[in-house]
Amino acid sequence: MKKLINRQPGRVGAWALGLLPFVLLLIVYMVASDARLTENPNDKLLPALGSFVDAIQRMAFEPSKRSGDYLLLNDTLASLQRLGIGVAISALVALVVGIGNGTIPYIRSTLSPLVTGLSLVPPMAILPVLFIIFGLGELAKVMLIIIGITPFLIRDLQQRALEIPEEQIIKLQTLGANTWQIITRLVWPQLMPRLIGAVRLSLGPAWLFLIAAEAIAATEGLGYRIFLVRRYLAMDVILPYVVWITLLAFAIDFLLRRYSQWRYPWFHQQAH
Template sequence: MRLINQKPSRIARYALGALPFAAVLLIYSVASKLRHMENPQDRLLPSLQQMAAAVERMAFTPSKRTGEYTMWLDTLASLERIGIGMLVSTVLALVLGIAMGAIPRIRATLAPFVGAFSLIPPITVLPILFIVFGLGETAKIALIVVGTAPVMTRTVAQATADVPDELLVKVQTLGANSWQIVTRVFVPMVLPRLIGAIRMGLVPAWIFLVSAEAIAAEQGLGYRIFLVRRYLAMDVILPYVAWITIIAYVLDRAFYLLSRKGLRWAHGEGGAL
């Protein structure tokens, strides 16, 4: 049997998927041990034990100053910002995207503007947002919206425009009004693409969030990373980076499962990644 036709079993898929992670962990452990053999005070590659101790201190030991658990407060602050930002982006993408894809006059009016706006590097807008909204939560959330909403809107607009004309003719023949066409045809048809856009938007959203928190914040995962970097506290930075990765992965899988379970008709036999 040719290699391209050999499909691993479920257990084999899990084992193969875990292999690169195990390899990276092994390589890091060896490199860390070698560096500490040469210099026991090395801080660039902390040992796994040092990082575990840092996690214990940050996540499971109350702060002596405030009595709070620092890592969980940072996590909640970042999740709240990214949650509100992505919610606003999703609503904008759904409303504007369907309007642009379904109504030619709106598409002619907004498509050039949204297309141009989506090409602006969001990080360059951050100083403007801080000037306009101040250093509070609004500017951080606005950065996430600016960085994700235009691209998501274009995705939804294209998905709306791809709805077959034959389907629209049939529902209009059956007497459906504009609101019924939007809610019963366009929304169900674009939901799979919208969820895909959310999954893709979460990647830059985390980048923008960490960037904003690094500049002006008092809590947050990005804030903590940039706070401790001045002390070369890699035993804190690396677990925080790993924790952000885990959260992002869980969110991505959650939206994937939501699409698979709630929109079965939109997935083929193999499904999406």
């Protein structure tokens, strides 16, 4: 008989075990909601599941009486645009600076202390500064994402570049490769799948910074809507929005992972 540490669930079993905690949470919520609503039918803290259905129908499938827009769609597009721009710029800057810091000692001596210092600054602490400098428009929200995750991405890629075996670099130099050829033919290909992995890890903080910025200064967006309706204790809107943000984050993470597996199969085979 195999020991528990050596037993692996099958495909169906893995899916069932993965869904089990969500089912248990749903059951706990339904029991707690029923208890509160029995005591107070007007309770707004834990609304019934039917209230969620009505709220989703109103936010996603019915045009707003004030603007005529579909609010969930507009909020989603606004937030995804900000998130996409912020993460894309962060990844590009991190790739360039991370490669420079990891491969060229003069660049590392110049920029590495600055990057380390920036990574220790709490991004939320400088949010008022960003609004003062960049105004209340889109730029401040995107900049918060960039400032929040770029130092982490740079430090991760710098460390990955430093971990490239020195023997590989020496071999290319022996074959006559210059610095640019070493970067483009050795460092760049090895860092790209690691960049995707680092971006996946940074999506959680990126969403956090985005929602915080939208809550303070925005006229549309998922974070804006959550903080707008909280004054009415509209948990039937807030909780579906939270679940929707989670699903969006999961979908983005899934797509990045599948792209990495398709584009860099050698890296994932090596990881296993």
